[in-house]
Amino acid sequence: MPLTKVSSGVIAANAVVDSFGTQSITSDKIGLGAITGNTLAPNIINANNIVNASITGAKIAANTITGDDLGQNSVSANNIATNAIENYTALTNRPLSNRNIVINGAMTVVQRNANTTSITTTGYYSPDRFNIELSSAGTWTMNVDSVGVNRAGPNEFGNSCNLIVTTANTNLGTGGYVIFSQLVEGLNLQQVKKGTANAESLTVSFWAKSSNTGTFICELYDNDNSRQCSQSYTISTAGTWEKKVITFPADTTGRFDNDNALSLYLTFWLASGTTFTSGTLNTTWASVTNANRAVGQLNLANRAGNYIAITGVQMETGTVATPFEMRSIGTEFQLCQRYYIDASYPNTGATIGFSGNVTNGNPYFVNFTYPVRMRAAPTLTWTSWADALFPAGSPTFQFTGVVGSNLYKSANATGVSGYFLGGYTASAEL
Amino acid sequence: MYKLIKSIFPNSLSNGVIRLSDGACIPFDPANTDYANFKKEINAETVELQDAEGNTMTAAEAKAYVATLP
Numbered sequence: 001m002p003l004t005k006v007s008s009g010v011i012a013a014n015a016v017v018d019s020f021g022t023q024s025i026t027s028d029k030i031g032l033g034a035i036t037g038n039t040l041a042p043n044i045i046n047a048n049n050i051v052n053a054s055i056t057g058a059k060i061a062a063n064t065i066t067g068d069d070l071g072q073n074s075v076s077a078n079n080i081a082t083n084a085i086e087n088y089t090a091l092t093n094r095p096l097s098n099r100n101i102v103i104n105g106a107m108t109v110v111q112r113n114a115n116t117t118s119i120t121t122t123g124y125y126s127p128d129r130f131n132i133e134l135s136s137a138g139t140w141t142m143n144v145d146s147v148g149v150n151r152a153g154p155n156e157f158g159n160s161c162n163l164i165v166t167t168a169n170t171n172l173g174t175g176g177y178v179i180f181s182q183l184v185e186g187l188n189l190q191q192v193k194k195g196t197a198n199a200e201s202l203t204v205s206f207w208a209k210s211s212n213t214g215t216f217i218c219e220l221y222d223n224d225n226s227r228q229c230s231q232s233y234t235i236s237t238a239g240t241w242e243k244k245v246i247t248f249p250a251d252t253t254g255r256f257d258n259d260n261a262l263s264l265y266l267t268f269w270l271a272s273g274t275t276f277t278s279g280t281l282n283t284t285w286a287s288v289t290n291a292n293r294a295v296g297q298l299n300l301a302n303r304a305g306n307y308i309a310i311t312g313v314q315m316e317t318g319t320v321a322t323p324f325e326m327r328s329i330g331t332e333f334q335l336c337q338r339y340y341i342d343a344s345y346p347n348t349g350a351t352i353g354f355s356g357n358v359t360n361g362n363p364y365f366v367n368f369t370y371p372v373r374m375r376a377a378p379t380l381t382w383t384s385w386a387d388a389l390f391p392a393g394s395p396t397f398q399f400t401g402v403v404g405s406n407l408y409k410s411a412n413a414t415g416v417s418g419y420f421l422g423g424y425t426a427s428a429e430l
Numbered sequence: 431m432y433k434l435i436k437s438i439f440p441n442s443l444s445n446g447v448i449r450l451s452d453g454a455c456i457p458f459d460p461a462n463t464d465y466a467n468f469k470k471e472i473n474a475e476t477v478e479l480q481d482a483e484g485n486t487m488t489a490a491e492a493k494a495y496v497a498t499l500p
Contacts, residue, residue, distance in 0.1 A: 259461075261461055363438050375461065376459050376461030377457040377459035377461075378457070378462065379454050379455065379462060379464040379465075381452060381453060381454045382453065393453075396436065396455065397446065397455035398435065398437065398438070398439075399445060400446060400455065408438065427464070428461075428462065429463060
């Protein structure tokens with residue numbers, strides 16, 4: 001005769017094994033709530049008793065399993081199904097280091113001027129690897145600030161790059177614009193697999209603080225294939241550090257060239273004339289249509305004193321913004337020196353020169369190597385320290401390559417203690 | 431204004447130009463953006479080029495010379 005009801009305490013826990021045959025109680029015989037955690041003695045349920053799919057995620061109440069309840073090695077990678085843990089699969093096959101394609105994203109390397117004023121033309125002015133490009137959009141100051149960030153913002157960063165309007169332009173007309181960019185060479189972009197069926201998304205994250213609230217545009221511009229994609233972001237509160245995360249879709253059209261030339265612009269628009277705003281913002285990759293590049297961009301140049309501060313710039317493959325990859329200053333410095341080296345006098349001391357017996361009219365050579373191999377044979381400039389039995393002014397750089405150069409000067413007198421000393425800058429910027 | 435770098439080695443051709451506005455020496459490397467800009471300016475006839483002795487080339491001579499460069 002089947003049991004229809006068992007009163008509380010009639011069946012003792014230690015009597016179950018002896019009293020019921022194998023599989024005599026199946027799951028459909030156990031009423032909802034009949035067995036609670038408090039009624040199960042320790043070790044009654046072990047892994048061998050749990051059939052496949054008998055416990056689903058929906059049956060595990062919030063906070064049911066805590067870290068203290070998981071035995072050592074109880075969960076291994078083989079037990080974690082695809083998509084079982086949020087973001088786990090998004091990070092699969094992502095590098096644990098060197099994720100950040102952006103160089104000097106924390107604005108720690110500043111080989112040029114820490115503060116450059118009266119900017120009206122395109123160039124590299126302050127933090128390494130970042131440039132400002134502008135046309136008919138007022139006058140700007142670009143500097144690196146190490147105070148404001150620590151005081152009020154993302155505390156992990158010691159520096160930010162600040163772009164400040166000093167002369168306003170309230171009417172940008174058609175072609176006026178200001179952009180803050182990092183230019184990326186093709187050799188550093190092959191992992192994006194752009195132009196293939198396996199192309200990756202790119203996620204850009206950064207911290208920003210601005211005097212102005214409203215819409216800003218961030219753009220990726222593929223220089224190899226004349227394609228671009230723009231995304232908007234909003235500064236919500238004036239004068240407050242905000243972290244922004246923007247994901248750009250993958251592009252299966254147009255590979256990045258596998259060479260040392262310019263392939264990609266990562267661009268932050270700061271002001272834009274109608275040439276770039278009169279269409280519809282292009283949020284998927286497409287051939288360049290200027291009117292669709294910066295639609296909605298506010299005019300940060302419209303008042304003297306307006307500013308935006310940016311730091312913590314990271315661009316990585318995938319759809320997840322991982323924590324900022326803080327590289328050591330030595331590593332970051334060498335990455336920057338692939339593009340620019342300041343070995344000038346007096347900034348870094350006189351680094352190269354010649355001394356010895358000289359004869360009037362004869363050339364005297366100095367060979368030197370750069371601290372790193374550069375992207376291309378660089379443009380070299382000389383900064384003099386001192387000359388004796390040689391004319392003042394620059395020597396001639398005779399043979400310049402990617403690892404070093406050779407310079408000479410011709411003596412203008414004869415003597416036993418001629419010399420020329422100085423330093424150099426080398427630029428192989430994109 | 432640019433000036434060809436004078437090679438002081440026999441049978442050695444100039445391998446760069448001096449940008450006279452700031453004295454920068456620009457090598458003939460196609461990946462150097464200053465070199466690319468130099469060629470663009472010469473071809474647009476917006477700047478002049480001096481030979482290694484300081485003689486100013488005509489625009490046609492300068493463009494013909496640039497056409498021989500990498």
